[in-house]
Amino acid sequence: MDDFLAARSQMALSLGFHIVFSCIGMVMPFFMAVSHYKWLRTDNELYKNLTKAWSKGVAIFFATGAVSGTMLSFELGLLWPKFMEHAGPIFGMPFSLEGTAFFIEAIALGFFLYGWNKLNKWFHWFTGMVVGVSGLASGILVVAANAWMNSPAGFDFVDGKYLNIDPIQAMFNKAWFSQALHMCLAAFTATGFAVAGVHALMILRNKNKAFHFKAFKIAAVFACIGALLQPLSGDISAKDVAKRQPAKLAAMEALYKTEKPAPLLIGGIVNEQEKTVTAAIKIPGALSFLAHGDFDAEVKGLDQIPENEHPPVAITHYAFQVMVGIGTLLMIISLIYFFNLARKGSILNKRWLLKLFVLAIPLGYIALEAGWTVTEVGRQPWIIYGIMRTADAVTPMPGIAYSFYIFSAIYLSLSGVVAFLLYRQIKMVPYVYDKTAEPDINHK
Amino acid sequence: MEYVVITFLCLGILLYFLLGGADFGAGIIELFTSAKNRSRTRKTMYHAIGPVWEANHMWLIIAIVILFVGFPHIYTTMSVYLHIPLLIMLIGIIARGTAFVFRHYDAIKDDMHWLYNRIFRYSSFITPLFLGIIAGSVISGHIDTNANDFLSAYVFSWLNWFSVSVGLFTVSLCGFLAAIYLIGETDDGHDKRRFIKKAEYMNIAAVIFGAMVFIAAAIDKIPLIDWVFKNPVGLSAIVLASLSLILLWYLLLKGKTKVLRILAGFQVSMILLAISYAHFPNFIRLKNGDTISLFNTLGPEKTIYSLGLALLLGSVLILPFLGYLFYKFQKKEE
């Protein structure tokens, strides 16, 4: 494996790993806050136990997120020193604010996890909320930094020099809003479906139904609201990409030739050598509409972009298909769920619906990773879009492949241990959190 | 504004060294505790550092963010030439943080704990060792930006007597800080005596490794003695550190545990000051005699201005909250 490929793979692996944990860290505090609030209001022990059970899980995820994030802040320099040398001062603003947000988050987490019976109970609740809000803020900030790589702003690029640097303008670049919105919704959707699915599975197995049903409901409502808004926000993103990164849009849709009106491709097999797509379903004019809001608009194809600036088309296209496909599926599940709620139906006797939720456990996260693949691979060959090439940014140090292997092994084993710990937490629910006899909740 | 930024950078490094160092030290203490006392040490330690380790760890992130935003050239030079020790330190950080949390939150106590404990102890040792190696390498003048073979560019930059001695010295200081910290966290007379013993050993180790640092500096022709002793600030810092050490052992015998921490922290800060003052604001010394200083690599004006503002704003939000965290979870003195 050559050093450049190894560096890219290591970066992708580290980010793909971190994102899972950071999303959980961003979203779970809100689920806990709801459950905690219900406990403070209703005095129902089950809610207190649920909050505690979740908080154990969050502590595990949070620590993993924190160490993998630390890793990332060094890795940017370890792998891409030439990029950081120039980009650091420009896109550093969100990172320095993020530092504050992390700090507050870590402090609040200390209070929350260790504050049971030690703090005023509303202050305790409040510290939990602070964890969530600062987590969300740090997510938005770091995505603003990534958005800058897609849509550089806040400096003038003259003769290879970066002049008139304005970090504030860099932070509020053209892409930050659409990306941050889509990312936050994705975090809620992915984590919501994963959590709801696990509890749905326990309900299906008839284990501690009262406990798991309460947990399911909180997670499912968040997840389904997220999944319904996701396609709308995705549409905003797509229009945005069409404007600022036509090459990425063309790669997402494997549009080799400029067309007017352009069709939307669903599925299909991309042949990168011959620049063709076969076996795709074509919806005439739909891409023109999605990209520009007009069924007759022209959409730029890859033929208008110099060959040495083409992103890898196949990966981008497949990843985009996966994300949108899953997005549509999750939206349908959400519609069914809300329809059922509106009709006051109980989900407990709709086993097929619970099974759908179980099916969706990994889907949100798959879509999330796919979405980032679209964004990051679709930006290639640029590390700073239109300014610096990724190949020019890589570290001169040889042997990166070994560090890639080491980190793959570390991340793999960490994932294994986290899954194992979670499994054990769930196994302990009947002994630690829910000792009550099964009450009859089928009529609720 | 650059002074604000530099102050925060120094503060970040110092606090990570003190607070994070004490966290690592706790693991080192556990490593050197006999098997029959380990579970007691573990328990004391858990209560002492559980609520604060994640916040302590943030000082490292703050320092690194300040470096890459404000002093990108320093950050990238370190990243390139100290790639290997940084990588090992990071693996240590990952292993330690996760093992610490996993072993506490694992719902079932069984053989897995054997593994968590091992990982926790060894990574608590390795991480500060490499942290010290990195710190030593930065000022050792072994970083060779003109090197054209792998070993001299990426290995000898940090694998030399001086850096390794600084690493070992760091480990012993961390152990010392932790032992002093833990004395105040237990009521049990037996445990207290154990931690006092540990503090003594760590203190002796620190003196030995400290001497080794000077010897290595002489071998490697690093003017460490000049920095420390031919400079009024360096000299007084060392004198103060030594005096406070005497006071510290006196107070220890009297059982005044809370002041001890401040003294131990003070002592370590003085040692850092002594080493770094003379060549401040130079940050990295290169093999060809050049230095990379904080001032000649400062980022653009607007960046430094907004970074400084962000840090000031952040500290207004953070410090009261953080103080309350430490206050709330420290053991009450009867």
Ligand code: HDD
């Ligand atoms: C749960 C996860 C999830 C789901 C269901 C969707 N997305 Fe997404 N998408 C993401 C998770 C995500 C992401 C991982 O969060 C990305 C990567 C970068 C970003 O801003 O969001 C993303 C990026 C992303 C981009 C590229 C943005 C850019 O490069 O700036 C587009 C055009 C879309 N999405 C469009 C959609 C559409 C039309 C969806 C319709 C259903 C959709 N996404 C569902």
Ligand code: HEM
């Ligand atoms: C967490 C979600 C993210 C995922 C899953 C992700 C994924 C990836 C992938 C797959 C690559 C490799 C692309 C290629 O080489 O073909 C990459 C590269 C990179 N990403 Fe991201 N990314 C994420 C977020 C971010 C963020 C927030 C930043 C910075 C603020 C960032 C910075 C980079 C850099 C510097 C590279 C290397 C240069 C490059 O290949 O262009 N990424 N990422």
Ligand code: HEM
């Ligand atoms: C889209 C990508 C990212 C998102 C949404 C994100 C979000 C988060 C969140 C919410 C946390 C809080 C800790 C947790 O809950 O586990 C976190 C932790 C962290 N992240 Fe990321 N992050 C992303 C990428 C990055 C990148 C590219 C870096 C580094 C350059 C980074 C650095 C960190 C650090 C240092 C921490 C640890 C903070 C702590 O100790 O609390 N993150 N991230």
